[in-house]
Amino acid sequence: MTQTEILGKMQTVFDDVFLDDVKVAPELSANDVEEWDSLLQISLVLGVEKAFNVRFRVGEVEATKNLGEFADLIQRRMNEGAKA
Structure with missing residues (x-):
């Protein structure tokens, strides 16, 4: 899955x-995004x-700077899941 597909x-x-x-x-x-707070972050x-x-490790999502990096993280987790 590409970054564009993940973002979609x-x-x-x-x-x-x-x-x-x-x-x-x-x-x-x-x-x-004004309404994007810590509670919405958890929901997201x-x-x-x-x-x-997929599942994320503690601190992984917080280490991403934007949705592009978050999408890349999702792709890595999906690839790891496919190998398991």
Whole structure:
């Protein structure tokens, strides 16, 4: 799955979590969205884990700077799951 495909699927998660429309893009970060707080971050991570059937380690998601890096992390987790 490419980063573009992952971001497209992430859009569905964002649509479910945020009240306002948030356009998913590789450069988007929490600093760009006023309502994106720690509680919404948890909801996003849980939604992404469910949507992509992956699990993240403590601190991994927080280490990403934007959605592009988050999508790359999702891709790595999916690849690891495929090898298992």
